Amino acid sequence: MKIIPGGVTAPIGFKANGLYCGIKKSKKKDLALIFSERMCDAVGVFTTNKVQASCVVINKEHLRDGRAQAIIANSGNANCMTGESGFDNSRSMISLTAKLLRIHSKDVLVGSTGVIGKPLPIKKILDAVPELVKGLDRDGSELAASAILTTDRAAKQMAVEFPIGKRRVRIGAIAKGAGMIHPQMALNPPKHATMLCYVTTDAVISHGALRDSLDRAVQKTFNMITIDGDMSTNDMVIVLANGTAQNEKIVEKTEEAREFGRALETIFLNIAKAMIRDAEGATKFVEVNVRKAQSREDARLVAKAIASSNLVKCALFGSDPNWGRIAAAVGYSGAHVDPWKIQIYLGKELVLKNGGRVKKKTVLLNRVFAQKNIKIAVDLGLGKYSATAWTCDFSTSYVRINSAYRT
Amino acid sequence: MKIIPGGVTAPIGFKANGLYCGIKKSKKKDLALIFSERMCDAVGVFTTNKVQASCVVINKEHLRDGRAQAIIANSGNANCMTGESGFDNSRSMISLTAKLLRIHSKDVLVGSTGVIGKPLPIKKILDAVPELVKGLDRDGSELAASAILTTDRAAKQMAVEFPIGKRRVRIGAIAKGAGMIHPQMALNPPKHATMLCYVTTDAVISHGALRDSLDRAVQKTFNMITIDGDMSTNDMVIVLANGTAQNEKIVEKTEEAREFGRALETIFLNIAKAMIRDAEGATKFVEVNVRKAQSREDARLVAKAIASSNLVKCALFGSDPNWGRIAAAVGYSGAHVDPWKIQIYLGKELVLKNGGRVKKKTVLLNRVFAQKNIKIAVDLGLGKYSATAWTCDFSTSYVRINSAYRT
Numbered sequence: 106m107k108i109i110p111g112g113v114t115a116p117i118g119f120k121a122n123g124l125y126c127g128i129k130k131s132k133k134k135d136l137a138l139i140f141s142e143r144m145c146d147a148v149g150v151f152t153t154n155k156v157q158a159s160c161v162v163i164n165k166e167h168l169r170d171g172r173a174q175a176i177i178a179n180s181g182n183a184n185c186m187t188g189e190s191g192f193d194n195s196r197s198m199i200s201l202t203a204k205l206l207r208i209h210s211k212d213v214l215v216g217s218t219g220v221i222g223k224p225l226p227i228k229k230i231l232d233a234v235p236e237l238v239k240g241l242d243r244d245g246s247e248l249a250a251s252a253i254l255t256t257d258r259a260a261k262q263m264a265v266e267f268p269i270g271k272r273r274v275r276i277g278a279i280a281k282g283a284g285m286i287h288p289q290m291a292l293n294p295p296k297h298a299t300m301l302c303y304v305t306t307d308a309v310i311s312h313g314a315l316r317d318s319l320d321r322a323v324q325k326t327f328n329m330i331t332i333d334g335d336m337s338t339n340d341m342v343i344v345l346a347n348g349t350a351q352n353e354k355i356v357e358k359t360e361e362a363r364e365f366g367r368a369l370e371t372i373f374l375n376i377a378k379a380m381i382r383d384a385e386g387a388t389k390f391v392e393v394n395v396r397k398a399q400s401r402e403d404a405r406l407v408a409k410a411i412a413s414s415n416l417v418k419c420a421l422f423g424s425d426p427n428w429g430r431i432a433a434a435v436g437y438s439g440a441h442v443d444p445w446k447i448q449i450y451l452g453k454e455l456v457l458k459n460g461g462r463v464k465k466k467t468v469l470l471n472r473v474f475a476q477k478n479i480k481i482a483v484d485l486g487l488g489k490y491s492a493t494a495w496t497c498d499f500s501t502s503y504v505r506i507n508s509a510y511r512t
Numbered sequence: 513m514k515i516i517p518g519g520v521t522a523p524i525g526f527k528a529n530g531l532y533c534g535i536k537k538s539k540k541k542d543l544a545l546i547f548s549e550r551m552c553d554a555v556g557v558f559t560t561n562k563v564q565a566s567c568v569v570i571n572k573e574h575l576r577d578g579r580a581q582a583i584i585a586n587s588g589n590a591n592c593m594t595g596e597s598g599f600d601n602s603r604s605m606i607s608l609t610a611k612l613l614r615i616h617s618k619d620v621l622v623g624s625t626g627v628i629g630k631p632l633p634i635k636k637i638l639d640a641v642p643e644l645v646k647g648l649d650r651d652g653s654e655l656a657a658s659a660i661l662t663t664d665r666a667a668k669q670m671a672v673e674f675p676i677g678k679r680r681v682r683i684g685a686i687a688k689g690a691g692m693i694h695p696q697m698a699l700n701p702p703k704h705a706t707m708l709c710y711v712t713t714d715a716v717i718s719h720g721a722l723r724d725s726l727d728r729a730v731q732k733t734f735n736m737i738t739i740d741g742d743m744s745t746n747d748m749v750i751v752l753a754n755g756t757a758q759n760e761k762i763v764e765k766t767e768e769a770r771e772f773g774r775a776l777e778t779i780f781l782n783i784a785k786a787m788i789r790d791a792e793g794a795t796k797f798v799e800v801n802v803r804k805a806q807s808r809e810d811a812r813l814v815a816k817a818i819a820s821s822n823l824v825k826c827a828l829f830g831s832d833p834n835w836g837r838i839a840a841a842v843g844y845s846g847a848h849v850d851p852w853k854i855q856i857y858l859g860k861e862l863v864l865k866n867g868g869r870v871k872k873k874t875v876l877l878n879r880v881f882a883q884k885n886i887k888i889a890v891d892l893g894l895g896k897y898s899a900t901a902w903t904c905d906f907s908t909s910y911v912r913i914n915s916a917y918r919t
Contacts, residue, residue: 153844185839190868336840338843416742430742434742436561436563444563
């Protein structure tokens with residue numbers, strides 16, 4: 106597998122575009138479009154929040170037939186809790202896009218991200234769609250990636266190429282996410298996101314294999330990051346597979362499906378980590394490894410409890426190696442734990458063992474927490490399951506950013 | 513029911529004391545004692561965190577016979593995750609106190625609050641116990657209340673008096689709590705606190721009535737407040753009832769038991785609100801009312817999700833009436849909700865109805881969120897159950913306080 110340039114337009118047969126249509130006060134790009142020349146197999150995972158934006162509700166309908174060909178998305182407004190007219194507005198975006206692309210409305214998906222509860226300035230959007238469609242380009246990924254950002258400092262895109270049989274296939278993605286990040290996304294219907302991630306691939310792949318790969322990769326990556334613990338109403342990851350690579354069809358439970366899954370997971374992990382590095386107000390990047398849990402779910406619960414703890418995150422901000430807060434989070438995670446068996450490592454330093462501290466020089470621990478990249482590891486000493494979560498510190502800047510996001 | 517002075521020493525037959533023994537760098541009081549001249553019926557609720565301080569574990573043992581006569585508590589060190597020696601230290605505090613008070617060790621309870629994982633300076637404590645016991649006084653409640661504080665700005669105590677039959681009975685309490693506050697306390701064994709609350713009463717009351725009253729009052733008060741979402745390893749509420757008021761015994765499910773329960777709830781609510789007003793870095797006091805939920809549990813889930821949302825709390829800090837974040841929290845609360853039926857009020861202003869905003873002048877909503885006391889109400893439109901939670905805003909000061917708590 107090799108990393109290639111081009112984002113969502115790296116896979117053959119995809120075009121993209123992004124422009125400023127007038128939603129954002131900052132006058133930054135706020136409207137994006139991704140289009141495949143051929144019909145795609147399409148799957149999506151969506152927020153499990155029960156309050157869902159119209160884009161989430163409509164996409165679930167449109168994906169029922171497992172097909173789609175275009176995604177139009179705006180930033181600067183979530184079009185959520187905007188009543189019936191919110192739904193009408195999402196549908197207007199879809200139908201004009203479909204008309205200009207000469208495809209069916211039900212093959213167009215829609216995304217929105219930004220403030221909740223404010224009517225979408227639909228006229229501005231519709232006025233810009235013709236130019237958006239006209240500008241679709243094989244090199245348009247970066248424009249699209251920029252146009253879906255909100256408080257993000259940098260655009261997020263990535264593409265990889267790898268062999269399937271005698272052919273080479275490509276997967277590309279663009280994403281955004283810097284606040285209201287605590288994704289818990291699931292297939293629809295859910296087995297188990299404010300982040301958007303749009304993925305394209307030219308692989309020929311069965312719907313089942315695409316679904317499995319997406320679900321598995323999301324569980325281990327996006328669903329294991331947290332910035333502020335607030336699950337969004339608009340989270341979605343959508344994959345469009347147009348089959349132009351002409352490889353032998355990838356089907357479920359084969360080595361090729363696993364290869365495709367690994368490639369997808371590589372992209373998601375890379376983007377998930379980029380979201381944490383770009384998190385609102387973040388000054389540190391933190392990886393939490395949990396091992397020897399009784400079940401995978403327990404490992405995930407503990408990793409996410411530590412990653413979500415405000416007190417742990419304030420300690421990280423202050424470079425204060427207060428591991429007692431980590432122990433408290435392990436205890437309230439909901440997982441099965443035995444306090445006497447918990448081991449806690451800050452970096453490589455073991456600090457808790459047999460229910461009590463392992464005395465270390467304060468200066469040594471301070472040094473670990475003063476770094477920009479910090480690893481916390483917890484060994485539960487009970488079973489064989491592991492999980493990793495990623496988070497950032499909780500800074501005074503985060504509070505400042507989020508105390509005046511709307512106004 | 514009338515409010516009377518005296519805290520835990522307002523009920524007849526109780527004495528208290530508090531002093532500085534050397535734990536806190538600030539040289540503020542850090543060791544407290546409450547003592548009843550007569551044996552008490554005693555019940556407690558404790559943190560449901562699976563990592564529990566030795567004081568929590570030992571108190572559960574000591575309360576198995578439903579009796580106790582004294583409580584010794586230190587602040588500045590949680591004596592949690594301090595290994596076997598942590599347990600030995602808690603037991604040393606107990607046995608010396610018992611010896612000097614000429615009572616059994618199993619009738620002494622112990623409490624600790626402060627940093628987790630640091631060995632307790634037991635010699636300093638034991639050296640101070642004789643003076644602590646010697647200074648026990650009918651007017652010692654305030655000293656004891658001061659000695660259990662950590663980051664609290666003010667001591668918390670309250671007492672009430674009310675008639676039971678022909679007699680007057682009294683309930684008094686002292687408490688602390690300003691950070692790591694997200695109590696979920698339960699009777700042991702648990703049906704369902706970093707806060708300490710010690711309660712005394714001179715009422716004659718059956719063990720069952722005392723248990724019921726405590727559990728019910730805690731569920732509606734302490735378990736409905738949150739400051740930072742982090743559940744402590746040391747939370748506890750203990751009630752000592754010494755029966756000196758000589759009232760006719762209060763038994764379960766009588767009007768007298770309900771009267772006692774209401775008095776206890778009044779004290780707990782007052783103290784719980786005081787904890788929020790005194791919360792680390794808080795600039796605002798926020799009440800979240802949820803009504804018309806399908807179940808009591810659903811009402812509680814929604815109220816606590818809003819009260820715990822970092823984004824809602826940042827918006828409160830910034831006086832930014834971003835109610836979309838409230839809607840998102842309702843959606844991820846885990847409760848059964850229908851987005852089209854949710855109504856959200858900021859103060860008296862209805863802002864969400866029929867899935868979309870009710871347009872209000874921005875200046876009007878800004879005014880609501882600029883106040884020091886804010887009410888948020890959510891009507892789920894589904895059932896008949898209600899719940900109330902209390903919280904504070906999330907300030908840059910909170911982050912500053914908690915980024916350097918230990919060092």
